[in-house]
Amino acid sequence: MVEFTARSFGFEEDEDDEVLEVGVAESADGGGVVLLIQRATYDPDEQDVNLGLDSYCLVSDGRTHYGGVVRAARVGEELQLDMSSEAADTLDLDARVRIRLDGPEEQVEVFFRGLRTVLDWGRSADRPEMVGF
Template sequence: MPIEFVAHVTGVDDEDCLVAGIAERADGTGRALIFQAGQEPPDDQDVRLGLDTYCLVTENHGTAYGCVRELTIDGDRLHLEVSADALDDLGLTDTAIRVRLAVPPASIEVLRDHLGRILIYGRADARPAVLRL
């Protein structure tokens, strides 16, 4: 059964690395998804360690690299599909996540921009097969 929640908070940052996040509540409780990517191209060490792509972090600090298979934003609805082999690392029970973005339209636009930059970072084979922002 898909994981579903309402995100009342979105945020982005590009100071040290590219970050885009959505969360159920501003106090940090509840569901959260944080997408991150480097500002500079991956280096040789990143490639050796398999860290030469973006990462996804969940509210329980579960982390997986290059695991997003599909991400779409349609109006105030975000749909995310992650790879089945990342479920344990992410601490999730289903590959499908559906989020209603209960934030102003301007916040959704900023989120779209950052997600578009983050999810194309690094090696091509880790990029989502479907990316509709």
């Protein structure tokens, strides 16, 4: 299991790239372990579906995987993500990641609401079990 404290985290809508995104970084300057989870702000078209791009995507260290979160659990200010072995291999992470969010309560709440919005989108087979949200 990978465990770290995220000193930088957030949720945003990027209108230029047409994505909703949550992200965590181990360091306040955006360094260390970094994990982004994104989804489009528009409905996927036939080409997106055919290419498997009709789900959220996980991004870490320049690697991307569509879908792959099996379970997302919130306990207070901690997030535990359980990923498929394929997602973990692609991202070069352990299949289980535990992240403690170190920041103001309001920012933590915005992050978790955003995470739910991002993960609860796209093809139903990729939507994870959500616990504690």
